[in-house]
Amino acid sequence: MTDLLDRLNTSLTPGEFAALLEGIYEHSPWVTEAAWPARPFATLASLKHALAQVVREAPLEAQLALIRAHPELAGKAMVARKLTAESTHEQGVAGLAHCSEEQFETLQRLNAAYNEKFGFPFILAVRGPRSAGLGRQEIIDTFTRRLHHSAAFERAECLRQIHRIAEIRLNERFGIEPVQGRQAWDCAELLAGHSDVEGVLTVTYLTEAHRACQAQLLRWMQDCGFDDARVDAVGNVVGLYRGSDPQAKRLLTGSHFDTVRNAGRYDGRLGIFVPMIAVRELHRAGRRLPFGIELVAFAEEEGQRYAATFLGSSALTGGFVPAWLDQTDVDGTTMRVAMEAAGLPGTLQAIGAERRDPAAYLGFVEVHIEQGPVLNELDLPLGIVTSINGSRRFLGEVIGTASHAGTTPMDRRHDAALAVAELALAVERAAKREPDRVGTVGIVEVPQGSINVVPGRCRFSLDLRAPHDDARDALTTEVTVELARIAERRGLRYTLHETLRAAAAPSAPDWQARWEAAVSALGLPVHRLPSGAGHDAMKLHEILPQAMLFVRGGHSGISHNPLESVTDDDAQLAVDAFRHLLEQLA
């Protein structure tokens, strides 16, 4: 790799540079040529980033030309038109040369519909996130799904797929394999084999599948060389890799392995595998760092089986709520009984003993998929979290007067739904007023609404988040004042009940700086963003300095969904960044 990178960095002309990268961007040497001024490239990752930037900054027509330079999937072009050797190879890996007649016809139909709708061919990196080739059905499903997108979105998605195609081609050209990234990816794939429900991924607290996950994680930690690995009193799987001085402080890290219903494979879990594989590398090299590494695979974060969100990390902070033990699941099983059935002590004493002494730890770091669209859209594999947003949630109802849709003149209505409509748009405006604030009206319902009745009631929810508690509260005030104004103006009343208030957890500056240094060292730009979602780090924030690293998710960062996706290359960069952070502490 260093050899080719050296030649690129010392190339004397754009043409010479482009020649070295011929075929990376399909029939489009202008992309590589335009990256020439960005030399020297510290890493392959920075070259990839520079190429993506060239395309981002190119005029729309050039972007479209790049897309159109690509062949159709399994298209007649495969026969009639000269494909690059790369395209032929890739479509072959995906098995597209061996389509059934029906699949072939489906693909032709999809090709035609897609071209008709968007005016450019459908582009998909058929080698997929693991570079191993997507299945034919998966390709057809993706195609079908993407046909529903808007033109602007698909144009951007095709370019992202083109970058992924280029990434895989560059890896091969450079003889690079994201080995640890693939290990993380494969762990996620294997762990997803355990589920409460056949056919989809659902792992809730202390079910059979959950305990199978525990056992698997325990085994992996042992295999990776952790000195100690155990299931703790609440079911967390805790691995310890001792430092050169066994009494030295420890770095605490980890994330959760429970899932929502019909989940993706990376939410939480990637933040277990990345440190696990980093420790494996230390162990393989026979290295001890001057500090210990304690990895916790948290048993419960999602609050699915019991309303006890962040149960796993709460045990470490001393925040386990005693009343949780008496909560029942849908089958009436109390948490205490579930714990005992899982071989846990199920006593507050044992749980209390899991509380960590902050003095024994350096801090807490967590790697997590972004679960949002930002990094995906910006073509950035990694992002540095500035703060876990504070949030407030409300459930409310506007009460007006149900009346006849035909006989009630417009100026004599007290329409509850119109008030919620105004409110939802006011939430959007208020959130947009400052960066990093978000506001959502996720529930909107006119109960028993009828086509010909002016809505007398309208239920709604509010979810308001901001990186600091004062910004969160300011947003809340703006929204609630506006609600009162709307109700007054329209002659309506309303109820509004707060159902959740979570404090923001700003990253500890020195720990955030370590992630930034790690990302920089990989040759990638430092992109800072808040975390809109809650994470275990939010709990650990109560007792330790913390900072998080985000990893780009595919499909616009969709999460809590089987489409959740991370590439082997991005996982590799996460492992590299984690190892760099360890070195900074050494």
Next chain:
Amino acid sequence: MTDLLDRLNTSLTPGEFAALLEGIYEHSPWVTEAAWPARPFATLASLKHALAQVVREAPLEAQLALIRAHPELAGKAMVARKLTAESTHEQGVAGLAHCSEEQFETLQRLNAAYNEKFGFPFILAVRGPRSAGLGRQEIIDTFTRRLHHSAAFERAECLRQIHRIAEIRLNERFGIEPVQGRQAWDCAELLAGHSDVEGVLTVTYLTEAHRACQAQLLRWMQDCGFDDARVDAVGNVVGLYRGSDPQAKRLLTGSHFDTVRNAGRYDGRLGIFVPMIAVRELHRAGRRLPFGIELVAFAEEEGQRYAATFLGSSALTGGFVPAWLDQTDVDGTTMRVAMEAAGLPGTLQAIGAERRDPAAYLGFVEVHIEQGPVLNELDLPLGIVTSINGSRRFLGEVIGTASHAGTTPMDRRHDAALAVAELALAVERAAKREPDRVGTVGIVEVPQGSINVVPGRCRFSLDLRAPHDDARDALTTEVTVELARIAERRGLRYTLHETLRAAAAPSAPDWQARWEAAVSALGLPVHRLPSGAGHDAMKLHEILPQAMLFVRGGHSGISHNPLESVTDDDAQLAVDAFRHLLEQLA
């Protein structure tokens, strides 16, 4: 009556005038004094109207003073403060002097809460719509309900109640009893004794209760002197009062006696009783008009048991849809079987024979409650319908991208509910742009909406109406163009399916003029308004000139609800107007 009216009309000073009306407006002779310039009054109705106008046009402070001049209900004031003889009498009629201790305490609590919220006492015409006195529980229920209103609404409602109190006092002062109005009211009360469901009023097509109503209507028509009364092939009850020339053309009139579920007592039915009682008066006087009167109590208008709205009137226009016979109700009973069980032939031949020959009729008139707030708010007992609005209805869904409410920045969302929010407000704006147009988004729902998920889908409905088809279509175009714009701007797609398109039925000018003349003759202002709801007249419009008269409904004209209300005085005016219309044709 004439005597007192004469004295009022010839009173020389406002003081003299007010003295004659002392006590009509509680401790507030200024109301009557201010009506003095409006003399002469042709009728008691016009005096009542003039008094209401004085209050409408009075400054807010004077209106509040009028309200505050009234005693609390069952208040300590009954003992401690001097009540007018009228108030003492009225509260006595309502049984408020004989409250149980619990009821008395409830009323005190309500009085306190009401005064606290609004700053004026709760006013209710405790003699009620039949002038006979409301029950104590009914008073407490009304009180409890009205506590939820806005201050502006309650101020207006108190003034309306004050006018009703004044109306009843004036009737007694003038020795006037709305005899035919009470007959109509009592018929409604009696007919409401038949219901498909215990405890609420529900009468759907050809049920046992429905057939009991038929039998009752048949008996009443016979008792009122109709020459012929029969149940026709679809279950309509048809009465004929022959003209002096039995071959003469007939006036067709009537309305429906089926109801929605949990209905009010006047919707449709008032339009049967008013002509019935008018005929009774003709019969009592031994009078024959030069034309026949054919009254049809339509068996089906609401489309509740079967999706066959306007079935009753369709039989008269030849619009009965043959496929209706094979429709099934929720129990799987076909309409044909239901007809046979009800003793009807259940054949298309028999139904076809009910088709009317337009040449045999002068036209169709229908009296109906307004089912809207306009007349109630304007203190007008009667209104003249200009057109039955044409309407179009749609069901639609906006499809965006469901995403994490925390992690999806505001500028990267495709929120389906926000598009529907914009649409609903656009519908409101578009409808308001021209008089008499209405637009409603009655169904709004984010399916499986979650507090922390950006809505990926949002279902909605559209109901658009206008007095003419071109205005209705223009409104539709405005709204659908706006929907397309919103979806384009927000990167969303949508579906939109038309579920109903009904043509407008403008009133025949000469028939509308007859109603106007009748209302004028009663000493009332002519107020024209469109009908937002559909009515049997809309069907008859296809074969005959038609025009409708609206009667004010209480409680802001609420309909399809047990609170639906009409006063004996307003029903009397409707009978008077109908009789006047008959005289115009004589």
